[in-house]
Amino acid sequence: MRGDGALDTDSEEDGTSERTPETASPPRRSVNMLQGCRSVDEFEWLNKIDEGTYGVVFIARDKKTGEVEALKKVKMEKEREGFPLTSLREINILLSFDHPSIVDVKEVVVGSNLDSIYMVMEYMEHELKGLMEAMKQPFSQSEVKCLMLQLLEGVKYLHDNWVLHRDLKTSNLLLNNRGELKICDFGLARRYGSPLKPYTQLVVTLWYRAPELLLGAKQYSTAIDLWSLGCIMAELLSKEPLFYGKTEFEQLDKIFRILGTPNETIWPGFSKLPGVKVNFVKHQYNLLRKKFSPTSFTGSPVLSDTGFDLLNKLLTYDPEKRITADDALNHEWFREVPHPESEDFMPTFPAQHDKDR
Amino acid sequence: MLVSFPDPLPDLLCDEDSGTVLSEAESPGCSSDSSSPAALAIDGLLLTELVLREKDFVPGLEYASRLRGGTHQYRHQHSVSPAAREESVAWILKVHASYRFQPLTAYLSVNYMDRFLHSRCLPESDGWPMQLLSVACLSLAAKMEEPLVTSPFDLQVEGAKYMFQPRTIQRMELLVLSVLDWRLRSITPFSFLGFFALKVDPTGTFFGFLMSRATEAILSNIKDFSFLEYRPSCIATAAMLWAASAIPALSVREPGDAESWCGGLIKEEITSCYRSMEASLLRNGRRKAPKVLPQFRVTTRPGTRYSDSSPSPSSSTSSSDPHNKRRRLNFTSWTVDDKGISESEREERE
Structure with missing residues (x-):
């Protein structure tokens, strides 16, 4: 079933949500469910740079800071598996590390469709x-x-x-x-x-x-x-x-x-x-x-x-x-x-x- | 006491080694530890850093007091009810046992759940949202720790009251991730256990035994929210003291003496944590037969009967659930209706 209700607030997207008696409430507007994450719309796309085993990498400029960053898209293809394990481990390791020889993950941002998630990393030319x-x-x-x-x-x-x-x-x-x-x-x-x-x-x-x-x-x-x-x-x-x-x-x-x-x-x-x-x-x-x-x-x-x-x-x-x-x-x-x-x-x-x- | 402590100690150690789950190198650990005695030789700095950072991975005292005071007011506040939390933890432990996950996986699941509930309120604190949250937390923890990962959908066993679509679980995982700021490499009591085992037993002779017994003590108390008041290092200390108490040569007379194990430990906290842990373990030990943890369940197969009088792990834990009925409903719910809540589930919810 779909756990609709307050957890699932972007119901417009698929239009199939069902409300249950307990959680029936005025229809919610689409709000960012992942409030902690910025939206990828806050970046301006520049280029697609790589399509590796684990995902696609884009270059984008942070509209707020003007910095150019690399955005690595998390592949979310196997819905049954939920959030992909490799990305989960990678994000967690990189977020907890801080070393000049280890690539820095600055944040995680979400696309307007919640199925797309990007890791924002420092951009490296080569x-x-x-x-x-x-x-x-x-x-x-x-x-x-x-x-x-x-x-x-x-x-x-x-x-x-x-x-x-x-x-x-x-x-x-x-x-x-x-x-x-x-x-x-x-x-x-x-x-x-x-x-x-x-x-x-x-x-x-x-x-x-x-x-x-x-x-x-x-x-x-x-x-x-x-x-x-x-x-x-x-x-x-x-x-x-x-x-x-x-x-x-x-x-x-x-x-x-x-x-x-x-x-x-x-x-x-x-x-x-x-x-x-x-x-x-x-x-x-x-x-x-x-x-x-x-x-x-x-x-x-x-x-x-x-x-x-x-x-x-x-x-x-x-x-x-x-x-x-x-x-x-x-x-x-x-x-x-x-x-x-x-x-x-x-x-x-x-x-x-x-x-x- | 949870496990009846055998006289010939080597027997127990031997059982663990005999091949299955908790081998030394794979015993519970966390992001920044390892659990073989040799690997733990360097400690000092790492230990200090763990202590400094541990508070970033606990829900905060206010959450524990909310749970304590919340029994009658939670409905108004959309807070969390202790009963709902306990039920969720029990379910997580059941699934954990049936998949024979590592102890750390169970601990992390509950840790994610508590941290989530600390900063977010669920729409109704004891219905399907709690169940959805439990599935998502268990799934994330398994992905972080287990070598062979089960799909989140398949975790919905052991009397799960509702079945959720993979898509719904995925979204809940995302919500949990964002509320936890994507930080799943929690510092837990398991991060400290290996170090502390060497504090009570510098030779490492009883390492495996101490680790299992302390692990068991920690896991059997995660249901009890009062332990949320203690920091992970303190819980680890108390658990290790409890483990050591089974070996006369190693037992520490005054729990407070363990204060010296690492910086940041406080005598009074250790003593109080140890007393509650001891009381609860003795109480549990008296009330029911030894609970069998996943790593010791090697010989237990579904369908096999225990030869002694103790109830099997599954029957002892699912007494309240009309287990089979639920299972059947779940089955229809995901085969018949893959979009919304099935009729049967709806009925059940009313």
């Missing part, structure tokens, strides 16, 4: 994935250091607050023209220690997924996000995704080909993981160093030995031994020459969204 596709040259080592520092700060903040992101990838990292990097898309984020829910049914790229997840580990922890950061670091340096599998099996195969097939010695507990039933080809050697050269001239991306040490520590098979965000922030690579670029001197790029989409 998404790292699209930006790298458009760049001719990869980022330099100092630029990568600047980006990785911000990324690690953000991930440390998440982990300190008992949240795992679980879906870190270049398309979830935003960059503005002030050189600031911010993590977004918390639809899969979960409180650390929460019961696990397999998320294979979701369309999530596998490229950044940690081996323990690919192998079906029942327990996972903050280390899964650090693996993703390893993949992202390599990609920032080379402008190419490091491991790009289409299936879980292929993804593991790509990883094993480059890092060698793990075994019980380097990763205690490996052989007991559910996914290890499959017989993988035994690749003996770690070929990661071949992808990056300690000096220029070779044509492959440059990464010093210290930098390579960090990359290796991020891409360590055993989650127990994988480096933490805190330790990574203190890694020697960030103090070595060339120093991290300061955010103010990061290159700026024309906004991808200016091109009409």
Whole structure:
């Protein structure tokens, strides 16, 4: 039934409301049921910028303040499910967080039809994935250091607050023209220690997924996000995704080909993981160093030995031994020459969204 | 006492481990905690911050006094009646148990409901709006906490008096979200439990036992609105003291001594909260057979009979409801009529 009456005040919209004897009252005018929320009409639409897995993002100007913001529309398609879970968790996590490397949700606004809900977020010009596709040259080592520092700060903040992101990838990292990097898309984020829910049914790229997840580990922890950061670091340096599998099996195969097939010695507990039933080809050697050269001239991306040490520590098979965000922030690579670029001197790029989409 | 405390303690611990619901890593927590002893090693700052922010997630004292004084005047004020609240909480707990949700889910549902009622009045405080509010709050809490989420529509079981269309529930969810300013990551007593378990038992030997027993103490008291007067950290302290009282080596003689567990705790409040909790738990324990919480219901299947004399959880809680009749009405209401209130429901409401 419809719970009509005082709770449901926009009855004009569908015209089917029924009044019950107890709640019969003079017909109400349509008032904003969600009194706490501003209406999206207080924004002036500028552009549609992205259509991601979890919704559409628009750029709009706040008529009151004149500020340009990004409005992410909450997909409300499955009525039976009620307010969508991913958005619910994302909004709640982002509203409770305050960190320069985490995208800021300022408020939630509603459309005139109450079925549309938007998260108002700070507008960022670029998404790292699209930006790298458009760049001719990869980022330099100092630029990568600047980006990785911000990324690690953000991930440390998440982990300190008992949240795992679980879906870190270049398309979830935003960059503005002030050189600031911010993590977004918390639809899969979960409180650390929460019961696990397999998320294979979701369309999530596998490229950044940690081996323990690919192998079906029942327990996972903050280390899964650090693996993703390893993949992202390599990609920032080379402008190419490091491991790009289409299936879980292929993804593991790509990883094993480059890092060698793990075994019980380097990763205690490996052989007991559910996914290890499959017989993988035994690749003996770690070929990661071949992808990056300690000096220029070779044509492959440059990464010093210290930098390579960090990359290796991020891409360590055993989650127990994988480096933490805190330790990574203190890694020697960030103090070595060339120093991290300061955010103010990061290159700026024309906004991808200016091109009409 | 709620659970009969077995002499060989390991048995109980073993039961929990034996695979089902409340495994250590998954025990109730909140937005900003974790519950394994190792993970709780860092506390200080986090604890202080939790205490500082906890008052933002409770309905406020005025709400509790409204409930207390409201019994006879609520109709005029469109306030909330204690009876209606109690009925809603009981229903939430039943659904919670039948879906075997985590303890935190039940607590959050009631927390959302109280915070909502604190700032908004429902058109009639003990009819269908309360039911709609309960469904919406339970649904939101489940979405925040449960790994496998049930559609809100399917939560309308266990003698729900009215059935609402998915669309109606969705709107109510939105209303609740906006009234709560979208802030669902409440700080609850569960946010503190893990820390406090290590205060009474620094070695972590009895961690699992302390957590379950304290959890049970908290859940069995959410129906009682008088606990709304205490802050989450205080409720957690009292519950942990109660849990520890079952282990002679750990029990604390003066509840007030727990004041030192973290900043912001007040001796008198702890003592008074502990006394009420103890009284109510002992009272309940005497009155009815041990109540079985979802995480311990592993062996209970619908249709299986308890071998002892204690009533099964479902029969003990639904005594007042013409359960089957309601169920049938609900069924017709959503199959026959998908727009408005069905005839049968209307009759029922008159």
